[in-house]
Amino acid sequence: xLRTISSRISRRFYTTSRYETYHGxxxxxxxxxxxxxxxxxxxxxxxxxxxxxxRVVKPKVDEIERGGSYSALMELHKExxxxxxxxxxxxxxxxxxxxxxxxxxxxxxxxxxxSASLALSYGAHSNLCVxxxxxxxxxxxxxxxxxxxxxxxxxxxxxxxxxxAGSDVLGCMKTVAxxxxxxxxxxxxxxxxxxxxxxxxxxxxxxxxxxxxxxQTYTTFLVPRIxxxxxxxxxxDKFGMRGSPTCELIxxxxxxxxxxxxxxxxxxxxxxxxxxxDLERLVLSGGPLGIMQAAYDTALExxxxxxxxxxxVGTIGSMQAKIADMYTKLNTxxxxxxxxxxxxxxxxxxxxxxxxxxxxxxxxxxxxxxxDKAIEVALECMQCLGGNGYxxxxxxARYLADARLYAVGAGTQEVRRWLIGREVNSDFE
Amino acid sequence: xxxxxxxxxxxxxxVKRAVDYAVKIRVNPQQTGVDLNVKHSMNPFDExxxxxxxxxxxxxxxxxxxxxxxxxTIGPPKSVETLRTALAMGADAAFxxxxxxxxxxxxxxxxxxxxxxxxxKQLNSVDMVILGKQSIDDDLGQTGQMLAGLLDWxxxxxxxxxxxxxxxxxxxxxxxxDGGLEQVCVKFPxxxxxxxxxxxxxxxxLPNIMKAKKKAVTxxxxxxxxxxxxxxxxxxxxxxxxxxxxxxxxxxVDELVEKLKAAxxxxxx
Numbered sequence: 001x002l003r004t005i006s007s008r009i010s011r012r013f014y015t016t017s018r019y020e021t022y023h024g025x026x027x028x029x030x031x032x033x034x035x036x037x038x039x040x041x042x043x044x045x046x047x048x049x050x051x052x053x054x055r056v057v058k059p060k061v062d063e064i065e066r067g068g069s070y071s072a073l074m075e076l077h078k079e080x081x082x083x084x085x086x087x088x089x090x091x092x093x094x095x096x097x098x099x100x101x102x103x104x105x106x107x108x109x110x111x112x113x114x115s116a117s118l119a120l121s122y123g124a125h126s127n128l129c130v131x132x133x134x135x136x137x138x139x140x141x142x143x144x145x146x147x148x149x150x151x152x153x154x155x156x157x158x159x160x161x162x163x164x165a166g167s168d169v170l171g172c173m174k175t176v177a178x179x180x181x182x183x184x185x186x187x188x189x190x191x192x193x194x195x196x197x198x199x200x201x202x203x204x205x206x207x208x209x210x211x212x213x214x215x216q217t218y219t220t221f222l223v224p225r226i227x228x229x230x231x232x233x234x235x236x237d238k239f240g241m242r243g244s245p246t247c248e249l250i251x252x253x254x255x256x257x258x259x260x261x262x263x264x265x266x267x268x269x270x271x272x273x274x275x276x277x278d279l280e281r282l283v284l285s286g287g288p289l290g291i292m293q294a295a296y297d298t299a300l301e302x303x304x305x306x307x308x309x310x311x312x313v314g315t316i317g318s319m320q321a322k323i324a325d326m327y328t329k330l331n332t333x334x335x336x337x338x339x340x341x342x343x344x345x346x347x348x349x350x351x352x353x354x355x356x357x358x359x360x361x362x363x364x365x366x367x368x369x370x371x372d373k374a375i376e377v378a379l380e381c382m383q384c385l386g387g388n389g390y391x392x393x394x395x396x397a398r399y400l401a402d403a404r405l406y407a408v409g410a411g412t413q414e415v416r417r418w419l420i421g422r423e424v425n426s427d428f429e
Numbered sequence: 430x431x432x433x434x435x436x437x438x439x440x441x442x443x444v445k446r447a448v449d450y451a452v453k454i455r456v457n458p459q460q461t462g463v464d465l466n467v468k469h470s471m472n473p474f475d476e477x478x479x480x481x482x483x484x485x486x487x488x489x490x491x492x493x494x495x496x497x498x499x500x501x502t503i504g505p506p507k508s509v510e511t512l513r514t515a516l517a518m519g520a521d522a523a524f525x526x527x528x529x530x531x532x533x534x535x536x537x538x539x540x541x542x543x544x545x546x547x548x549x550k551q552l553n554s555v556d557m558v559i560l561g562k563q564s565i566d567d568d569l570g571q572t573g574q575m576l577a578g579l580l581d582w583x584x585x586x587x588x589x590x591x592x593x594x595x596x597x598x599x600x601x602x603x604x605x606x607d608g609g610l611e612q613v614c615v616k617f618p619x620x621x622x623x624x625x626x627x628x629x630x631x632x633x634x635l636p637n638i639m640k641a642k643k644k645a646v647t648x649x650x651x652x653x654x655x656x657x658x659x660x661x662x663x664x665x666x667x668x669x670x671x672x673x674x675x676x677x678x679x680x681x682v683d684e685l686v687e688k689l690k691a692a693x694x695x696x697x698x
Contacts, residue, residue, distance in 0.1 A: 022451035022468050024632070048638055055632050084635035097635060 023047070024054030027113070029297050035331055036338055038102075045103055049110040052083050057114040064115050064243035065398065067235070070198055073243060074155070076118055077125070080111075081152025086126045090134045094146050100345035101279060104131075105286045105337065112290025116402035117243030119287055120409070124194040124244075125149070127283045129156025132203055132276045133222070136263045141222055145201055157199035159190035159249050160273060167415045169205075170218065170270060175251060177206035177219050186221065186229075186254040192409075196247035197235045200225050203262060204249075205273050218269030220262040229254035240401025241409075277411070281363040282344055284410045285337045288367070288374030288403055292330045295374075295381035295399040299326060302385050322380050329373040340366040361423040368416040371406040378403040438489075438496045438595065440482045441558045442520065443544050444475040446504055446511040447566040462667050463566075471511045473630075474561025476518075477623040480630040481591060482559055483519035494595065497521050499552065503543055503658075505530045509646060516641035517633035523646045524551065528658065534567070539658040541575035546654035548580065551647075555618060557600070562587055562622040573622035583615040586622040 019030050027050065038046060056079050063072035080086060088104045090096020097103075104127065112119035130149050133142065133156070148154035165172035175188025186206055193202075201224050208217045223230060233248035263272045300323060303314030313319050340362045347359075382389035382396040389396040407413050448454060449468040457464050471479075479500065486496040500515035500523040502508045512523040526543055528535070535543075548555050563570035577584035585591075585602035589610065592601045598617040603610050605624045633641075651658055679685045 022449050025451045028451065044638070045635070048633065048635060052632055082634055083632075097639065 023050040024052070024058075026058045027054035028301075029113070029293060030300060031293055032331060035335055037335075037342070038106075038338070042102060042106070045099070046106045046110070049083075049085070049107045050113070052085075053110040053114045056083075057111060057118060061115050064118055067242050067245070070243075070245050073118060073121060073245070074198065077121075077155055078152035080122060081150065085111075085122070086130060086152070087134075087146070087150040088126065089131050090146065090150065094134060094142055095150050096134065096146075100341075100348070101282055102338070102341040102345050104283045105341045108283055108286025109290040109293075110286075112287045113294050114290075115243060116287060116291050116399075116405075117241045119290060120241050120244040120284075120405070121155075121195055123280075123284050123287065124158060125156045125199075127280055128158035128194075128276065129199075129201070129203055131279065131283075132158065132272065133262065135275075136220070136272050137222070138259075140259065141262065145222065149201070154200040155195055155198050156201055156203070157193055157195035158203045158276075159193045159196075160205045161192050162189055163191040163248075167412055170216075170273075173205070173207045173218070175204070175206045176209060177221065177256070178209045180255075183255055183257040183260075184219070184221070186223070186251045186256055188251050190249040190251075192236070192246060193249055194244055194246055194409075196232050196249055197245040202249065204251075205269050208269075218273065220269040220272045221256050222260045222262050223251075223254065223256065227254050227256070239404065240398065241405050242401075278360050278363040279344070280410055281367040281416070282337075282341060284406070285340075285367045285370045288370040288406050289330075289334050289337060291399050291403045292333065292370075292374045292377045294395070295378045295403075296326050296330050298395055298399070299323070299381040299384035302388075306386070319384065322384055326377045326380055329377055333370045333373040337366045337370050359423075361420045364411075364416040364419045364423075367406065367410065368413060368420070371403070371413065374403040375400070375407065438485075438494050438557075438593075439552065439555045440485065440496060440498045441501060441544070441548065441552065441555045442475070442478050442482050442498060442515065443501045443503075443540070443558070443560055443572070444479065444511050444515050445472045445561070445564045445566075446470070446502065446508045447472045447564050450565055456667050456669050460666050460668060461664055469507070471514050472561050472564045472566075474563060474565075474623050474625070475511075476514075476561075476630040477625070477627050478559040478561050478621075479515050479518050479520060480628045481588075481621075481623060483631075484628060485591070485593060486519070489595075499523065501544065501547060502526070503535050503540060504528055505532070512646055513638075513641055514633060516644045516646075517638040518631060519637075520644075522644060525646055525648050526654065527648055527650060532658065533660050535658045536660055536662060537569050537571035537575055538661060539656065540572050541579055543651070543654055543656045543658075544572075544576050545579045546656050547649075550654060551649075557593075557617070557619055557621065558582075559621045559623060562624055570622075573620050577620040580618075580620075582618050582620055584620040584622075585613050585615050586620075587624040588621050589624050589626045591621060591627070 019032050020028055021031060022028050033043065057076060060072050060076060084097055085107050087096030088099045088107060089101060092098045108119055108123055111122055133145060145154065149156050160169050162174060164174060175190060177184045177186050190204065201222060204221045204223050206219055206221060208219055210216055229252045231250045233250065236246045238246060303319050303323065304312050306313045314323065343359065343362060378400040382400055385394055385396050388394050446469050448463065448465065449470045450473055452467045454463040482498045486498065489496065498520045500512055500520040502511050503526040505528055509525055512525055516523055524547060544558065558576065560573040573586055574584060585604055587605045588602045589605045590603035599614055600619060601612060601614050602621060603612050679688060
């Protein structure tokens with residue numbers, strides 16, 4: 001009785017500010033734009049990519065998840081190119097939009113909201129491959145590959161992990177590049193490679209053959225799919241991210257000319273690899289953020305539609321607590337990740353002398369936190385949907401399976417924690 | 430300006446910033462309208478109008494007359510966002526007739542007079558004005574027709590297909606009417622209002638959004654054009670539609686007729 005009276009009263013005096021926003025007719029979200037600290041032009045950008053995600057990606061989600069020949073993914077790859085999203089961090093002289101990592105993060109989040117699988121493939125293409133090529137490639141390499149990678153003709157990938165080399169990627173790497181007459185011979189296998197089954201060009205990290213007792217060095221290569229001796233395995237059957245193609249790469253005496261080395265010279269592969277990882281962590285943090293917002297929106301709508309005991313279940317105390325926790329986790333994770341992105345862009349563009357060097361610990365912390373919270377929120381979303389959360393017609397299961405990837409993809413939570421600790425401790429050395 | 434022997438095709442597209450079509454609207458507490466503190470975007474029929482203008486340009490064979498598309502909006506400062514969308518979709522330049530934030534929403538006659546003033550005072554020559562058939566906030570559907578009357582131009586409303594003949598200087602337009610489809614041929618200059626099935630508007634790509642920032646937006650006041658937007662209509666009351674009540678099942682036709690008679694329905698012969 002008291003509850004119905006109070007709800008009648010509150011309805012008459014409802015305030016007119018609501019957080020629900022609509023994008024492209026297909027997305028209704030409770031994303032809170034007042035907490036983001038984005039500039040007006042960043043907000044305009046954000047609205048444009050959410051509109052794109054709603055109109056172009058969301059209608060294709062089921063098709064993307066089915067995988068198969070990944071034709072939906074490849075079509076969307078071209079649409080994303082038309083939108084200009086592949087070269088967000090690439091300089092204008094190389095046909096990119098010359099924007100910041102904040103923009104790349106926002107694009108990643110918007111795409112991940114509709115389809116985390118698509119966003120993962122997009123992230124691997126646009127950040128792991130395109131951005132590395134843009135930062136380290138020679139002018140010849142950039143003019144050969146960037147136009148096609150940016151306009152959607154080519155799909156890119158990056159290969160560092162191996163079945164025996166995950167967290168200890170450098171120490172356990174077995175893929176070897178041996179100097180031969182006129183170039184290098186590449187032998188080995190790479191594993192868990194996103195976009196592997198469909199990519200046209202791969203950035204591959206390999207160990208150099210060094211003399212006994214000498215320091216181990218690494219070299220980064222640009223390897224086109226059609227290079228003789230290079231084959232890919234069949235797509236891996238994954239728990240989540242089922243719309244993103246993943247597979248093994250096999251190199252058998254693959255001959256590579258010196259012009260395929262990425263970076264100013266050979267043996268600097270470790271530097272190229274490590275520097276890319278920080279930016280990868282930052283941009284991919286958009287993945288869990290997008291999933292989290294989708295999970296929250298789904299749970300919130302559901303608990304205000306489902307009625308039990310004569311009331312909407314969202315008004316029952318224990319459910320209110322769930323919503324409160326989900327809301328808080330979502331917004332704190334986002335506020336932190338956006339702050340790190342801002343700091344990275346500031347450092348890249350305007351940092352004055354004396355400004356602290358680029359903080360590796362913050363990029364690791366961003367994805368560490370966003371991932372943990374995304375898995376928690378997705379799990380809670382499944383619980384909020386009750387029995388329906390267990391049925392695959394509802395998206396809760398997909399959110400959870402997709403979120404779970406980020407605990408091991410782009411690095412494990414354990415490595416992120418170890419890295420942050422190491423970075424902080426190095427201040428005391 | 431380079432002198433040229435071929436005349437430009439000039440298309441004017443007035444656009445309106447309205448409540449986004451996906452928003453679940455609520456009547457405001459004063460019952461004078463709906464809660465406007467919600468997302469706004471370009472009226473969907475106006476998006477179709479801009480899209481058609483851009484497609485007309487794309488359909489012309491390469492090397493033919495250049496087409497200039499000018500967008501126009503009337504509203505508070507925020508309306509410039511709608512112009513930016515139009516520019517990002519392919520319009521070349523835009524006019525913003527700025528009204529104060531507190532001014533009442535313009536009515537079709539006021540809008541039509543303002544568009545007429547823009548055509549007569551600001552633009553060199555206009556071959557075609559494409560408007561949305563109605564705006565989704567007031568659903569009045571009068572502006573295109575009033576404009577045609579004021580300018581004494583031909584009009585083709587509820588267009589679902591537009592084909593221009595630049596040699597003959599006319600357009601063959603398919604209209605959606607109650608009975609089906611009607612084809613009309615209208616001489617230049619003309620007014621076209623768009624219906625839903627005319628085209629599917631493109632989303633603005635980021636490169637185009639960034640290019641649009643550099644395109645010209647000319648700001649004008651109603652006084653500059655010599656028009657007034659003084660309302661001619663007053664909204665007395667806005668309420669939600671009555672909640673649907675459950676129906677009842679009847680056992681026979683006789684019972685149905687009895688119930689209809691009791692409800693006040695009489696037979697019409």
